[in-house]
Amino acid sequence: MPAPASPMVLGLEDRVLTFAVSLLVGGLALHVAARVVADARDYGHAVVTALLGALAWALLESIPLLGGLLAIVAWVAVVKWRYRVGWIGSSATGIAAWAAAVVVLAALELVGIGSVSALGVPGA
Numbered sequence: 001m002p003a004p005a006s007p008m009v010l011g012l013e014d015r016v017l018t019f020a021v022s023l024l025v026g027g028l029a030l031h032v033a034a035r036v037v038a039d040a041r042d043y044g045h046a047v048v049t050a051l052l053g054a055l056a057w058a059l060l061e062s063i064p065l066l067g068g069l070l071a072i073v074a075w076v077a078v079v080k081w082r083y084r085v086g087w088i089g090s091s092a093t094g095i096a097a098w099a100a101a102v103v104v105l106a107a108l109e110l111v112g113i114g115s116v117s118a119l120g121v122p123g124a
Contacts, residue, residue, distance in 0.1 A: 026050035026120035033096035050120025
């Protein structure tokens with residue numbers, strides 16, 4: 001019987017699974033928020049939006065001094081573009097998505113699944 005892997009060393013399969021679950025959680029949070037703010041109904045659309053938002057965040061966040069600000073503006077712009085709402089609506093969607101992600105992640109933690117995040121939702 002092979003020895004269990006160290007928690008610090010995840011295999012490729014574990015990383016892919018964590019990425020997929022994190023993306024689905026982020027998509028769920030965006031879906032819930034977009035239903036409330038933009039009356040959107042498509043979960044798949046929310047998952048793609050989460051992925052695009054995560055990419056925008058990853059590309060800009062590491063820029064010195066202004067990276068965080070540029071990343072959040074880009075993320076809100078992605079939501080604005082994907083849901084065809086204004087800046088206020090997309091900002092409200094972001095706040096609601098963050099709140100939904102916190103709730104989902106807390107529920108997952110309660111059932112023993114704490115190694116995921118909400119990919120595509122800043123701060124969650």
